[in-house]
Amino acid sequence: MANVYDVAYDLEKALRNSEDFTALKQSYDEVNNNPETKELFGKFRDIQVNLQQKQMNGQEVTPEEIEEAQKLFADVQQNETISKLMAAEQRMSMIINDLNKVITKPLEELYGPMVEEDGQQQ
Amino acid sequence: MANVYDVAYDLEKALRNSEDFTALKQSYDEVNNNPETKELFGKFRDIQVNLQQKQMNGQEVTPEEIEEAQKLFADVQQNETISKLMAAEQRMSMIINDLNKVITKPLEELYGPMVEEDGQQQ
Ligand SMILES: [Ca+2]
Ligand SMILES: [Ca+2]
Numbered sequence: 105m106a107n108v109y110d111v112a113y114d115l116e117k118a119l120r121n122s123e124d125f126t127a128l129k130q131s132y133d134e135v136n137n138n139p140e141t142k143e144l145f146g147k148f149r150d151i152q153v154n155l156q157q158k159q160m161n162g163q164e165v166t167p168e169e170i171e172e173a174q175k176l177f178a179d180v181q182q183n184e185t186i187s188k189l190m191a192a193e194q195r196m197s198m199i200i201n202d203l204n205k206v207i208t209k210p211l212e213e214l215y216g217p218m219v220e221e222d223g224q225q226q
Numbered sequence: 227m228a229n230v231y232d233v234a235y236d237l238e239k240a241l242r243n244s245e246d247f248t249a250l251k252q253s254y255d256e257v258n259n260n261p262e263t264k265e266l267f268g269k270f271r272d273i274q275v276n277l278q279q280k281q282m283n284g285q286e287v288t289p290e291e292i293e294e295a296q297k298l299f300a301d302v303q304q305n306e307t308i309s310k311l312m313a314a315e316q317r318m319s320m321i322i323n324d325l326n327k328v329i330t331k332p333l334e335e336l337y338g339p340m341v342e343e344d345g346q347q348q
Contacts, residue, residue, distance in 0.1 A: 106240040108321065112328040115237050118228040120332040129336055196333070199230065203329060206234040208322065210242040214251055 115203070128196050131189035138185065145186050148176045237325070250318050253311035260307065267308050270298045 119125055136142050151173050158165050180186050241247055258264050273295050280287050302308050 106236065106243075108237065108240045108244050108325065109328070111233070111237040111240045112325045114228065115230065115233040116328050116331055118230045118233045119329060121228075122230050124230075125332055132336055200330065200333075203230065203234045204326070206231070206238050207241060207325060209238055210247055211318070211322075214254055 119199075119203075122199075124192070124195055124199060128189075128192040131185070131192045134185050135189045141183060141185050144176070144179060144183060145189070148180045148186075151176055241321075241325075244321075246314070246317055246321060250311075250314040253307070253314045256307050257311050263305060263307050266298075266301060266305060267311070270302045270308075273298055 134141075135145050151169075155165055155169065155173060157163075180190075256263075257267050273291075277287055277291065277295060279285075302312075
């Protein structure tokens, strides 16, 4: 019987060699090798994390902060390199999500369908 | 190159056929096939979820609720069938956690070590 950890290492390897991971890595390097792009993306990420934390802690987000975030988002969307990276990240996040669903299927069958975040059962 | 989804299905199969999953399933059925044990475990789970939700929402937990939870926990610990299930669940949760770490290693290498919940970097 195949050992789960052995197969997990196979999956890691498959993911590492996948086109999607290669594309992600390439976009990531492209963004980070250009100081201007790197700075813009870093600023955007910082403000995103900052706003999310404020919301989670129930802190007030000022109109100035919202305006700054919107301005940065517009800049980021106009930057082709960053847009490509964000699309690749979204794709990878979808794949990881899919993999988790596949792997935990035996548990879902045992415990019954979970209520999803959108409130629907699957 | 191996398709990530194909390998994920292999991993699902390996997990489903693993001794750990088989033991979990067996304990789960044992608990649920005995109406008394099933009821006790159900009550314990309900009160656990209830207390967790109250804590997350910042609601007050009454001394009576704490006492009831402690009493149920004592009953549950004395029940061999339930103790076995809880140990099997903890083991499975550890395995799933390990698998996730292995699979997302390429991403961790790309983005750098994440700060863990315990505040340490790995
Ligand atoms: Ca579900
Ligand atoms: Ca880490």
